[in-house]
Amino acid sequence: MSKIIDARGLSCPQPVLMTLDAIASGTDNELQVLVDNEASRENVTRAAENKGCQVKDIQDEGADTRITILKG
């Protein structure tokens, strides 16, 4: 199962914290994080990698970005 985290409209560090909470607490093996700015994209990607997760895909969808993360 894939869990979607909608962090659009939020400024850092909130997208990062939502991602870290989902990594720590959820049972879903895959996370899809939606962000709408470059800083959040960089920071969410970095935070996931620091937690030992794999960033499987980063897809631009118009003004938004969908980051697909596989939990380690």
Added chain:
Amino acid sequence: MFGFNFFKSKDKTRKTPCPEDLGILVFENTSEVIQAENLLKSRGWAVKVMGPPPGIQSGCDLVIQFPLIEHLVLMRQLTEAGIPPLEMVPVTDPLLKPVDLFHTKDFGAYLMVRAANMKLTIEKETKIIVNISGGGCPDVPYLARKMVGNHLDQAPRPGKIGHTLCGYALELAYEEINRQCSQ
């Protein structure tokens, strides 16, 4: 050049400053603030970098707070060092009171400290740095790459590895979050 600006308090409060009276030094740019802070602290002066008060319309985004009674000596030292402030303003009015540079937000499991334009966030339980954001300087991604994922005590100091004003602001946030965590 600098001016000694007493604003509108000329004829009513010409009292002798007592030791707790404060003044602020206003500089043209933040680089001068950093130079002045380093110079004054290296000489043992009790100065503090703050945000500018709402009543100050000139200068940059940082000011230096200092004990007003020392203003003559400080002005001479700064002028001799080639970094005279734009203005020296006694804090005689609430609108002239400098604002704290730090803003702390508790997210529950996480703690964020913002200093000027930079934010540093740690996980409270582990003291691991989980996020660095803000700024806009070219070395912010580098600073984040080096610091995120490290324990506060083991992360490199942004004041040492940074090369911009963002690195300076992040160093202030780093010192403040360390101070809060050690209480």
